[in-house]
Amino acid sequence: xxxxxxxxxxxSKRPARLWKDQDVMKTKPFTSGRSSRDSxxxxxxxxxxxxxxxxxxxxxxxxxxxANTTVASSANGVFNAxxxxxxxxxxxxxxxxxxxxxxxxxxxxxxxxxxxxKQLGRGSGIIIQQQGNRMLIVTNNHVIEEGTDFExxxxxxxxxxxxxxxxxxxxxxAVLEIEADKDxxxxxxxxSSTLQMGEAVIAIGSPLGLGTSTTSGIVSSPKQTxxxxxxxxxxxxxxxxxxxxxxAINEGNSGGALVNMKGEVVGINTLKIANLTVEGxxxxxxxxxxxxxxxxxxxxxxxxxxxxGVTMQNLQAFxxxxxxxxxxxxxxxxxxxxxxxxxxxxxxxxxxxxTEIDGKTxxxxxxxxKYLYKEKKAGDTLSVTFYRKGEKExxxxxxxxx
Numbered sequence: 001x002x003x004x005x006x007x008x009x010x011x012s013k014r015p016a017r018l019w020k021d022q023d024v025m026k027t028k029p030f031t032s033g034r035s036s037r038d039s040x041x042x043x044x045x046x047x048x049x050x051x052x053x054x055x056x057x058x059x060x061x062x063x064x065x066x067a068n069t070t071v072a073s074s075a076n077g078v079f080n081a082x083x084x085x086x087x088x089x090x091x092x093x094x095x096x097x098x099x100x101x102x103x104x105x106x107x108x109x110x111x112x113x114x115x116x117x118k119q120l121g122r123g124s125g126i127i128i129q130q131q132g133n134r135m136l137i138v139t140n141n142h143v144i145e146e147g148t149d150f151e152x153x154x155x156x157x158x159x160x161x162x163x164x165x166x167x168x169x170x171x172x173x174a175v176l177e178i179e180a181d182k183d184x185x186x187x188x189x190x191x192s193s194t195l196q197m198g199e200a201v202i203a204i205g206s207p208l209g210l211g212t213s214t215t216s217g218i219v220s221s222p223k224q225t226x227x228x229x230x231x232x233x234x235x236x237x238x239x240x241x242x243x244x245x246x247x248a249i250n251e252g253n254s255g256g257a258l259v260n261m262k263g264e265v266v267g268i269n270t271l272k273i274a275n276l277t278v279e280g281x282x283x284x285x286x287x288x289x290x291x292x293x294x295x296x297x298x299x300x301x302x303x304x305x306x307x308x309g310v311t312m313q314n315l316q317a318f319x320x321x322x323x324x325x326x327x328x329x330x331x332x333x334x335x336x337x338x339x340x341x342x343x344x345x346x347x348x349x350x351x352x353x354x355t356e357i358d359g360k361t362x363x364x365x366x367x368x369x370k371y372l373y374k375e376k377k378a379g380d381t382l383s384v385t386f387y388r389k390g391e392k393e394x395x396x397x398x399x400x401x402x
Contacts, residue, residue: 091261095202096214098263101155102127102187105206106139106162106176106255108147120147124205124256126187126265128294130180137176138294139255140270141167144174152178155212166297169230170238170305170373172270173290175297187257190264192286195222195243203247203269203282205256217247217280226271226283227366235317237365242283243267249282258284306376306399308384309341310334314364315353324353325390332363336386346397348384356385356394372399 108121123143129136137152144150150162160178167174199219206212221244227236245258249272258267267284296303315321315333324335334354336343354362362368376382378401385394 091200092202092214092216095259095261095263096204099187099204099257099259099265100212101183101185102265103155103204103206103212103257104137104184105153105211105252106137106143107151107153108144109149109151110146111148117149121145122206122252123254124252124269125152125176126255126257126268127184128175128187128189129298130186133180135178135180135184135186136165136298137162137178138268138290139174139176140268141169141172141174143255144176145169150176152176153206153211154181154184156183157211166301168293168297168303171289171293171303172228172240172285173268173293173297175294187265188263189287189291190260190262190266192222192243192266192288195219195260195266195286197221200261201245201247201266202259203245203249203253203256203284204259205249205253205269207250207252215248217245220244220246220281223286224283235314235365238369239366240270241286241289242270243286245282245284246280247282248280249284253282302402304378305402306372306378306380306382307341307402308368308372308382308397308399309339309343309345310336310348310354311338311340312354312365312368313337316364324351324387326353326387327390330355330387333387334362334365334368342397342400343384346384346395348386348395348397349388352386352388354384354386356383358383359385378402 104125104127106121106123106125107119108123109117109119112118121143123139125137125139125143127135128138144164144167147164150164152160152162154160158181160181162176162178165175165177197219200216201219202214202216204212204214224242224244226240226242228238228240229236230238243258243266245267247258249256249269253269254271256269257265258269260266264287266287268287268290269282269284271283273281273283293303312334315331315335318335330353332355336348336350336352336354338350339348339352354368356362357368357371360371362371372382376399378399380399382397382399383394384397385392387393
């Protein structure tokens with residue numbers, strides 16, 4: 001978690017202009033043959049008449065406006081002169097109250113060699129389903145990853161033991177199971193595809209383990225593609241389409257809910273960009289991407305994806321490429337560090353450099369994964385072209401289920 005220095009705020013509002021007193025134009029005295037008293041009488045009469053005429057005009061204008069307002073309102077079946085203003089604060093309160101009993105805190109621990117528990121992660125979760133005497137909860141995979149023991153804290157402070165139903169590193173989602181609670185509420189999911197830039201949302205979770213709290217903001221962008229490193233080596237090897245929001249997302253908010261003003265979950269809060277030059281950039285997995293993953297995790301305890309069977313590294317990140325004896329024009333591709341399963345069966349070996357799949361140029365691991373997961377399934381055949389000791393070869397790999 002990063003802490004940011006306070007920004008300096010500047011106002012573009014100009015100071016009020018100081019106006020100098022203006023000289024009042026002086027009128028010349030009447031030069032007619034009337035006496036000054038007559039002139040004063042005429043001025044009084046003229047002023048009175050002008051005032052009466054002005055008042056009459058104002059009355060006529062007001063009556064006309066009221067008549068027009070009444071006609072327009074009546075035509076629409078509304079009898080108030082103006083519609084009541086929507087209080088955004090009330091919408092936020094209502095949304096928070098609706099989702100509050102559905103959001104939980106999640107604690108992940110691991111048993112040590114001494115038999116004690118070491119805390120690994122703390123985050124948030126959302127109750128997504130009740131099945132008889134059990135409830136299912138979604139959270140982020142990185143909250144529970146490598147954990148062996150899990151606990152869930154409900155909205156009322158009650159702590160329940162949880163078991164892991166399924167987890168998926170690629171989507172960064174996981175499902176936990178707890179004993180059902182009579183006061184807890186299953187969250188309602190909304191349609192994330194309808195989100196608009198500037199739409200009001202709230203982020204609710206358990207930041208820093210302090211208990212459930214809510215922050216508010218807007219949808220900064222309904223869709224941002226964020227590169228991530230699944231392997232943890234700092235090299236982007238996957239991309240996630242995410243909702244960007246300026247609602248504060250802090251450590252412990254991971255796995256919590258991004259909620260619209262209807263109280264519907266439209267995203268799973270997952271990450272923020274922590275940088276001294278960046279503020280207010282949080283990201284949530286869209287609900288429309290979450291739901292199909294959850295269905296697989298609940299049914300199969302994993303997400304079924306095709307597996308090629310290679311441990312790999314981007315050619316661009318490899319030191320000492322001269323040992324690979326590649327043609328000079330080959331600058332990008334994927335180095336096979338180890339071949340297993342279907343790749344090994346097809347004849348692929350360590351230090352082969354993959355440059356094409358199904359006849360399409362592949363520049364790195366990210367491109368290969370996206371093609372496999374979006375275009376292929378287990379049982380399909382994948383044509384793999386690679387260089388081995390400077391020679392170009394092509395083999396067919398029968399993909400298996402991961």
